[in-house]
Amino acid sequence: MTSGPSAHHRSDGFQAGDAGAPAHDDLVDEKIIVCYYVAALTFLTISMLAGLLVALQLVHWNPFRGTELLSPGRWRMIHTNAIAYGFLANAFLGTLHWAVPRLTFHKVLSTRLSWFIFGVWQVIVLSTAVGIVLGPTFQDQPWILALAKKWHLPMNLGAQGLEWGETPFWIDPLALVGLALVAVNFMVPIGKSKGPMYVSLWYFMAAFVWTFLTYAMGNLLPEYAVAGTSAGAIGGLFIHDLVGLFVTPLGWGLMYYFVPIMLKKPIWSHGLSLVGFWGLAFFYPLQGIHHFLYTPIPMFLQYGAVISTIAVELVVATVVINFFGTLVGRGKEFFENLPIRYFYTGMVFYFITCFQCALQVTLTFQKLIHFTDWVVGHAHLVMFGVFSLWLFGIMTYLFPRLLGRPWWSRSLCEYHYWLSAGGLFVMFLDLTLAGIFQGYYWSSLQPWDASTNGSQPFWITRVFAGLAMFAGLLCFLVNLWMTARGAEATDPLPARAAGTPAA
């Protein structure tokens, strides 16, 4: 099959020779992309501030001690949920409005539906935040306790007790409707497109199905249908699938779309693309239980999850090799083309993450690192180091096109990259090391305080690493603000460095 390169070439920006291609303006609604990006960056800012609050709490520097509505326990959940549903989901949805119509040559099902989804999604994210922050304050109502007693259900006004499934129960149905509409809105243009599908569309299409199913599974079963250990198994599957079947396929799908466009050459190997997609689709969802090794979940199921996790590492290697094969001969782009640098930095981090997975998923490693900051470092590496960096790269590439002018300041773009990637890498190393220390403190049976006191140097380092990442975001926001209001570019990013095709 040669559909990959040719499909990519066909839909790649409608260059000369693509006489039959519809005009870009007829396909893409640029305004909604800007709105999605603004929402995404707003929630990212909130999420990072929440992360900072928790980090300060751990080192005893929290300036808002004892303030109920700024309780670190509640804002810890804002931190993770705002990243998943506020930042990543919004940024992905915005980018899909660019990529899907251009890949399929068909508009999304309905522009009005797009705007409706945009509104609904912001309502979902904001009500989740409001629910998490205010829920526990107003939890103690007689009618809630009466309902909880009648149905024997938790009935939390605020967060529910499942990581990333904290979305309060009264929002879950709306979120499911939103996800179903997203799937319909984007699947229609994919369905209308002719000929074999390009790799990106495999990932997108699968992601629309998976995200809906994953959300429904995680937000309904452990709360309403199953209890105890079986619910733990479903919970593990949910957190895992949310990363593996929502964030990962959308991220890789976008990489398969943007990297060839920017390098102006097809993906190195179509065969490896196939291996990568089908390997991920098969092995990734089988691993849920690896989040709960040594729990009362039956051991043979734990072994199965461990083996498929190690298997997916091999699949990941094929994907990363494929992208580095594509870069061969264009290595200079890594240094000169900022979006490409973001993308490939993310891929290096992705490889580290997955390599780490293959090790940390073993029972030997789990003895030591389970429940420690090692896992927190791992989570930041994948969510920020990979997917956020990719989205920053995409935004760096797309904003000048959406706003119709070059970036205000090239050096601020560079600062954004270095502070984000550098800060994240320091945070990752720091937390990984902290995890090893914590594991040994615990198993050595020293008093509990030994582990929290011993963690202080690492936690303090983490605060500053996080501040660096936040400073990077501020550079980006200032740059965006100045660009958007049309300030004259001081040292404009050369078209090439912003990933603009020379033409």
Place this chain on the structure above:
Amino acid sequence: MFESKSGIFFIAGIGFFLLAFLGNGVVPMIMYKDRHEQTAEEVVNKRVMAQFRDLAQRYPESFQNAFGEPTEEACAEALRLGRQLYVGEGCWHCHSQFVRPVSNESRRFGPVSKSEEYDNELQRPVLFGTRRVGPDLSREGGRRGNDWHAVHFHKPQVVSTDSPMPEYPWFFDGSPDKPNRRGIAVMTYIQWLGSWLEEYPYYEELAEVKGEQ
């Protein structure tokens, strides 16, 4: 097939998802399907009742306003509310609720967790936990007195100098000797954790429990 819309939709999208759901989700569900899921009323036991009555004696006015008499029904209500707050306040993001069979955990916390411990309404969704900044709490009940917990919730550093745990003054009406309904509920919930274990040693010291045996 591998690049067609139907192949991606049905095999990868729905098929592989269901396969994993079957293996990772349905198998444990079938294995545990005959387990009885206890209600909050059914998990109230003599040990947590002893703690509940202790709260009533220690903070008579607050308790009277919050739950009236320390009956088993009131205790179930306190457990439900306490668990809702435990989740809503994010306690479970820093405290796990399962003791692993490795890393000397049973020597630190108590007996290794068993599946049947999680078959109740208050483990919906199950609170295995994701991170241990503070210690595991699944055997916390009865280890410390209610007065300790009250002071600790109000300002953890008073009793645990270097603790990075946040303060929860909104569980009290001004001072640690005046827990409000939320405070009493959370303390009841914490004292319940592990109280179902017959072999758990700390309860033997509670005169009231001993007397009832």
